[in-house]
Every structure is written in structure tokens, then in C-alpha cells.
Amino acid sequence: xxxxxxxxxxxxxxxxxKIKKILELPVDKRDKYPIRTWSRDSVILPEMVGMxxxxxxxxxxxSVKVVEDMVGHRLGEFSPxxxxxxxxxxxxxxxxxxxxxxx
Numbered sequence: 413x414x415x416x417x418x419x420x421x422x423x424x425x426x427x428x429x430k431i432k433k434i435l436e437l438p439v440d441k442r443d444k445y446p447i448r449t450w451s452r453d454s455v456i457l458p459e460m461v462g463m464x465x466x467x468x469x470x471x472x473x474x475s476v477k478v479v480e481d482m483v484g485h486r487l488g489e490f491s492p493x494x495x496x497x498x499x500x501x502x503x504x505x506x507x508x509x510x511x512x513x514x515x
Contacts, residue, residue: 421455421484434463448473452488467491 415422430447437445439462446464461480466473467487474491482490498504 421457423454423457424449424451427451427454431460431463435459443477446475449487452486452491454487456482456485456487458483469493 427449434442434445434447442462443464446466448466450468452467456478460478463478465476465478465487467476467490469491470493476487476490
């Protein structure tokens with residue numbers, strides 16, 4: 413379910429303050445100052461295009477450079493919280509060992 417159009421997209425107020433501070437810098441220096449945030453639920457606005465955010469995933473900060481296609485999505489979508497480890501197990505490891513031994 414999406415947010416009411418009357419309310420508008422949610423962006424954490426502290427994050428908005430940091431964005432305004434970065435927007436005062438020249439365009440070429442905006443990449444040098446990434447914005448660290450824990451607000452994964454904030455929506456990406458058109459003003460954020462070209463900025464670099466460091467989004468917390470629960471353990472570390474993951475660097476996210478915002479491009480035009482990301483507008484309307486949330487910051488947390490680009491910072492995965494779970495690390496995928498292969499399917500399989502013992503049988504899969506044996507198959508991989510055999511394949512590397514053949515090469």
C-alpha cells in the first residue's frame with residue numbers, strides 16, 4: 413500500500429537537512445561528501461540524483477550513487493540486509509571440487 417498523495421513522499425527531516433547542505437556545494441564536489449544515513453525508508457527524490465549515500469544495512473554502510481532510474485524507490489532497496497550464500501551443501505561442494513580438479 414502506498415502513501416497518500418496528499419502527504420507526499422516520506423523523507424526523514426534530518427536527511428533533508430543534509431541534502432540541502434550538500435546542494436549548496438558545487439556539482440563536481442558532491443561525490444566527495446557521501447551522506448551517511450540509517451533512514452532506509454526514505455524515498456529518493458529528483459533532487460538527490462547524482463549524490464552518493466551511505467545506507468546502513470544493519471552491519472555496515474553500503475555506498476549508493478543515485479541515478480535517475482532510482483527516483484521514487486526507497487534507499488533501503490539498494491542496500492541488501494542479507495548475504496546470499498550458495499545453495500547446496502556437501503554435495504554441491506564435492507561437485508565443485510571435481511570441476512576444479514578437472515581444469
